Each structure stands twice: as structure tokens, then as C-alpha cells.
Amino acid sequence: MLFWIAGPLSAFGFDLAPIFSNSIREDVMRNTSGQNDELLADVPDSELMAVVLEGRHxxxxxxxxxxxxxxxxxxxxxxxxxxWGGVARLVRRREHDRMLATVQ
Incomplete structure (x- = not known):
């Protein structure tokens, strides 16, 4: 099952679509202090988010x-x-690759 932590967005009335798994959810909660500069999403997580976004949007x-x-x-x-910026770049790269594949 996939979940996303709404965090401060719930104050704005956003109900976000499910994206992160439970294990990543716990990592995000631990790393939201801003003191740890490591990236919250690695490549497989970004791939998953890109696929979900492409499917939904x-x-x-x-x-x-x-x-x-x-x-x-x-x-x-x-x-x-x-x-999220990495996911946006990945989605654009995947779209570009699909467009090149149709041209060739």
C-alpha cells in the first residue's frame, strides 16, 4: 500500500494522492528537521513517483x-x-525518450 505524508499541506486543505511506501514514510518523518541534507528519495523511489504521476496526470x-x-x-x-524536482526531471526525461522512440 502506498501513502504520502500531507504534513504542512493539510493546513491548506490538500489531500495528496498516495505516493510513498510505509518505510519511506518513516524516513521522511525522521528527516524533516532540515538538519540532515541527504536526499529523501533515491532513484527507485523517484521512478515509482514518476510512474504514478504519469498514470494519474x-x-x-x-x-x-x-x-x-x-x-x-x-x-x-x-x-x-x-x-520532487528530481521527479519532475525524470518525468521529462522519460517523456523525451518516448518521443525519440516514436520518431525512429
Missing amino acids: GSYAAEVAEFFALLHRQLGDRGRSQA
Whole structure:
């Protein structure tokens, strides 16, 4: 089962779509202090988030990930902002690769 921690977004009335697994959820809770600069999402997690976003939002997946990156940056959560930015780049790269495959 997949879950996402709404965190400060619940104050804005957002109910976020499920993305992270339970084990990652616990890691995120431990690393939200801002004192630990390690990335919260590694490559397999970013791949999973990219696939979920593409499935739910189609061609808007990169923009959705970029929105969350900017939102978390404004809320002061650098780690989550970087993680979502990485997902946005990954979605764009996957889209580019698909477009190249159709041309060839």
C-alpha cells in the first residue's frame, strides 16, 4: 500500500494522492528537521513517483511534480523540494525518450 505524508499541506486543505511506501514514510518523518541534507528519495523511489504521476496526470505529470517542488521550497522543506524536482526531471526525461522512440 502506498501513502504520502500531507504534513504542512493539510493546513491548506490538500489531500495528496498516495505516493510513498510505509518505510519511506518513516524516513521522511525522521528527516524533516532540515538538519540532515541527504536526499529523501533515491532513484527507485523517484521512478515509482514518476510512474504514478504519469498514470494519474498524463502529460501534466512533470508540471504536477514541479508544483510540489516549488510548494515545498516555499514551505522551507529543502529535501522534499529536491526530491520532487528530481521527479519532475525524470518525468521529462522519460517523456523525451518516448518521443525519440516514436520518431525512429
